[in-house]
Amino acid sequence: MASDKHMPGPVCLIENTDTQLVVNPEALKILSAITQPVVVVAIVGLYRTGKSYLMNKLAGQKKGFSLGSTVQSHTKGIWMWCVPHPKKQNYTLVLLDTKGLGDEEKGDNQNDSWIFALAILLSSTFVYNSMGTINHQAMDELRYVTELTDKIRAKSSPDANEVEDSADFVSFFPDFVWTLRDISLKLEELDGQPTSADEYLQNSLKLKKVPSPKYENFNLPRLCIRKFFPKKKCFIFDRPTNQKKLGQLETMHDDELDPEFVQQTADFCSYIFTNSNVKTLSGDIQVNGSRLETLVLTYVDAISSGDLPCMENAILALAQIENSAAVKKAIAHYDQQMGEKVELPTETLQELVDLHMASEKEAIEIFMKNSFKDVDHLFQKELAAQLQKRCNDFYKENMKASSDRCSALLKDIFHSLEEDIKQRVYSKPGGYHLLMQTVNELKKKYLQEPRKGIQCNV
Known part of the structure; x- marks a missing residue:
């Protein structure tokens, strides 16, 4: 799918099979074709709470994501819908809808917590959808947030037991939007003062200051x-x-x-369209579809192998892929330029050196434009080594082309002289003088031939 075309509808990105998480190759193929920066909005909440209705509205459609109006939900996991961003030209809006969280048919919540963690890791805006007011039950349903430090690592550390600072997580966590559904609360009645939805949320996140095990459980998700x-x-x-x-x-x-x-839904969509940012990685690296594809694979592979998804490792994996591709792209440009501009043999060695240096400069510029996080300049050094090898190969090819050209010219030009010698044309008085005269004329003819290269005097 080209990045400027609509997907006809959502596809399953990551399937939750109850025993493992499985990535859908067709969804990855769609992502790999998106070259535009992506704004990724993920929604999480218990099933049958109206999540999919909001996501369909963001997609500009009435239908698409299953509304889950029946107990039997669609394939559990994360579903994806990529659409052109309605407000930001040349950006793609990637909508991720989680399916099956809190499904009573399932006995194990382990994969639910992984789905929750993946929604956090992949999104730039994370929407938590719940029914009614923010009360104890709502916070209890948001219990997955308290497990995030056990499910995600920000840094790749030799000490797996090292406790990471919350600042490490904040650096890559998405914006948080809490949508409260089917609520009859009159905000202006809170504490007798006019109160906005944001103020209501802030008030609901206040911590109990009296130390006790009961209040620790109360405070943890809020904290x-x-x-x-x-x-x-x-x-x-x-x-x-x-x-x-x-x-x-x-x-x-x-x-x-x-x-x-209707107005509340319109306000929500307007906010998401206007305020949701492009998915970025450490160092303000914008994520496009192919980079999001790499993140999905890296995180799910880590989970499947029993490791914790690590943001730093994901960026390194992404850098490995993109820097390798940048080297190939730079080398391909160099080969193209040299193939078009170099005609072997060159008249002088300097001519070849100048062409190499010009093509090398352009290749390095292409690499720098397409690479990131090249730790210790390893890929740039690899590029330099490959370019030097190609330069050496061109030098050898140039020498051989010159030698072959000169040999062919000498054979062609002096062929008649050899025949005359065989016929003993010069075996007569004054023959030596005639021979030298003929040789000098043939030499002159040889020297006048163009593009003999650096072997012409050998």
């Missing part, structure tokens, strides 16, 4: 949200329609829904 997510936002949604019609949302028009809900 994690406060520490890990650099930017937090809250949206509150009324019930879209009456209970009986909730299963018909895909076919209902906006004028059939509660006007407040």
Whole structure:
């Protein structure tokens, strides 16, 4: 899929099979074709809480992600829909919808926590969707956030037991948006003062200051949200329609829904479109589709092998792939330039050196443009070694081409002289003088021939 074309609908990116996480090759193929920077919005929450409706709205469609109006949900895991960004030209909006979290049919929550962690790692904006107010139950459902330090590593450390500082996580964690659904709360009634949704969220994240095991459990998820997510936002949604019609949302028009809900949804979409940033890595490296593909593979491979997904390792893996590709691209450009400009043999060695240096300079510029995080300049050194080898090969080829050209010319030009000698044309009085005269004329003819190269006097 070209980056400027629509996907007809979502595809499963990572399937949760209850025993392992499996990446869908077709989804990776779609990502690999996206050359534009990507804004990645992931949504997480219990199934049948209206997550997919919001994601379909972000995609500009009524249908797409399954709304999960029935207990039996679609393939569990992470589903992906890539669409042109509606507000930012030449950017792609990647929507990730998690399926099956909290499914009572499953006995093991281990993979759910991995899906949650992957949604954090892959997104630039992370949406947590829940029903009703922010109460003890809502926080309990957000328990996965308290496990993140056990599921993710920011740095590759020789000491696997090293405790990482929260600042390490904040450096790559996405923005946090909490969407509260089907809520009848009147914000202006909180503490008798006018209160916004964001202020309600901040108030809900306040910690209990009295030390006790009970309050530690109360504080932990709130503390994690406060520490890990650099930017937090809250949206509150009324019930879209009456209970009986909730299963018909895909076919209902906006004028059939509660006007407040329609406006709240529009405000949410506008905020996401305007404020969600491009997915970036350490060092302000923008992520495009192919880089997101590498992140998906690196993280899922780490989980499958029993390791913790590590942001630093992911960046190193990405650098390995892209720097290797940058070397190949630079070498290909060098080969093309030399192939087009060099005609062997060259008249002088300096002519070949000048052509090499010009092509080498362009190749290095291409490498620098396409590489990043080249630790200790290893790939640049590899490029330099390959360019030097090619230069040496051109020198040898130039020598051989010159030698072959000169040999062929000498054979062609002096062929008649050899025949005359065989016929004893010069075996007569004055023959030696005639021979020398003929040789000098043939030498002159040889020397007048162009492009003999650096072996012409040998």
